[in-house]
Amino acid sequence: MNRGRIVSERLAAVAFLAPFLLLLLVFILWPVLNALWLSFHAYDLFDAPRWVGLSNYQLLLKHGDFWISMRNTVFYTVGVVVAQTALALFLALLMDQRIRGKTAFRIAYFLPSVTSSVAISLIFMALFFKNGMLNQLLAGLGVDRLLALTGLSVPVDWLGDVHTALPSLMAMNIWSTAGFFMIIFLAGLQDIPQTLYEVAELDGAGPWAQFRYVTLPLLKPTFFYVGTMGIIGAFQVFDQVFIMTNGGPLKATMTMAYLLYTEAFVHFNMGYACAIASVLATVIFLATMGQKRLMGE
């Protein structure tokens, strides 16, 4: 009787899990393994895959575009993850105070992360145009003369200048993701027991010491989560590039995911694209492991 119940419970568990497991197998695990397998083949979708061993990977090492995309992606990731984490923490600390209209602010900061990245990209394109709002604002503030001193041609064609295109994309992404991570940090902050602050205060710790020795250490798991999600998201940046710059000007915004897309679906070098995908996955894995070690998790 008892044993019968255990069996039927297990059956039920499997039955409940089956839809998800099946989807995972069919749509995630199988494609991943298949992509890895394809990365050792030459495949154009029309003729059967032909085994080429490691030559896709060898080509990758020699391919200038791959290294450009790698450099751009790493630059993008480091910049975006550091800045968005710092900004998100800053916003979360502000939102944790007693401020009038706190909810309105929270909504305003969170809104970009529930907005489609395509819509955001289109709006930012209008901001970044040479005769767009950003330049009008900068000219109004007189900052444009400062920019001219740095050697940029004013008004700056933000998305069309080799030096500013990638940083412009980064700024947009920092803005659009910081709100989401702010919410995560807020949750982390609210998890810290108030009593610890009281104890610290009794011990004579000022606001800075409280932040440094109570808040920051206890936010470590949150930092880890925010950092990991940030790294994964940033390494895979694609839609903004696809919509706003197409990898240009002069490959200044060519990211690994965009290169992968053009190789796979414009030039139909599926094997080569799969090799890029495998490298990208490996890089993300290593970066996450490195971060884990750094955070001592």
Added chain:
Amino acid sequence: MPAFERLRHGILVILLVVLSACRSTDDSAGSKISIRFSGYAGNPAETSLMEKLVGDFNRSQGEIHARYEPIPGTYYPKVLTMLASGTAPDVLYLDILYFKPFLAKRKILRPLNDFLAQSSTRPEDFLPALVAAFSEGETVYGLPKDFNTLGLYYNRESFDRAGLAYPDETWDLTRFRQAAITLTHQDAGRKQAGFALAPDTPDRFLPIAEMFGARLFAQDGSCAIASPEGIRALDYYAGLKRVDHAAIFPSEVGSSFSGDAFGREDAAMAFEGSWLTPYLQTSFPRLPYGVSELPRGPAGRSNFLFTVAYVIPQGSKHPEAAWKLIEFLTSEAAQAQVTFALPSRTDVSRKYVAQHAEYLPILKAAAYATPYDFGPHGPRIVERLGVALQEVLLGVKTSERALQEAARDIDLLQQR
């Protein structure tokens, strides 16, 4: 048990949805032969005309029902993916630049000779260059839909203001450059450049290179664009922007292509095909513009033939029905309704130009224009040349170095 009941209801609902979905596809097909037809949805005038033509076709046919499925956005990635997965439509647009790459994959295109042999549609009725562009030897793979060449679109008002005579057939590149400089002005905060220059595509630069006497490919097939003439041509072209400050990039003023910057009067001249005419008429109806032939260069005239054909993929299950649709779409009656390009039938395009004089420069150029076709690696070659243009236009490299590097890469591509 209520939970069980709910589950059963849920399953029933899902089954119903699935079944009704099956029903509806059956309905539209009926006992008729159902075929699908796709083209890119670049141009609203074109999309609505195609909708109308396919509707006319369906009414004229008893047995065949055609469905028009325009593809927005990136057309070739989508089409190639559909071809590879066996879900491609029965009739497709194929741009001349992609004809040789498609032909290189032997299983994609279906020869049309058998259909043509039994049809009243005769290839001789079409502009010979267009039919030849989609043929290999005697085998015809596509029937041209229509064609375009580049014209010089100019803003009459800007010319009047600057006291310049409108461009005509006597114009050469020197005259064009002077006009671009004279037309560039800024008054009352409104800035207008002489010329809208697309920095990332070589289709405007290559004609200029040929006007200077340069050739993209030498007799032996190697890339010859880095010749002294080619370098001089790129110096000229990039100079419009970098030396004379008489040109803008469309992206600088928030336009997606030079015709749009021209329409918004951010530039007084642009090189565009006649696809721009319906665009200007709908988006900028009050713009006073004219069209003339591209200026001539030291080595004469040059232009590109941009053309698209209807093709039938090998995988089509109803090639006969697909051919019927192509016959209909390339018929004289259907071609007479084109507005965004010139009809591919010689007679119809002549008649058309007689009624619409602004298309005359576009037709004239067809006499000497060469197809926009660079072999099986065409799209990559265009992409690589685009990079070279950007390098020079953004001041990263000299014309000589950029073209030499591009020529070397293109030679490598060709050997692959």
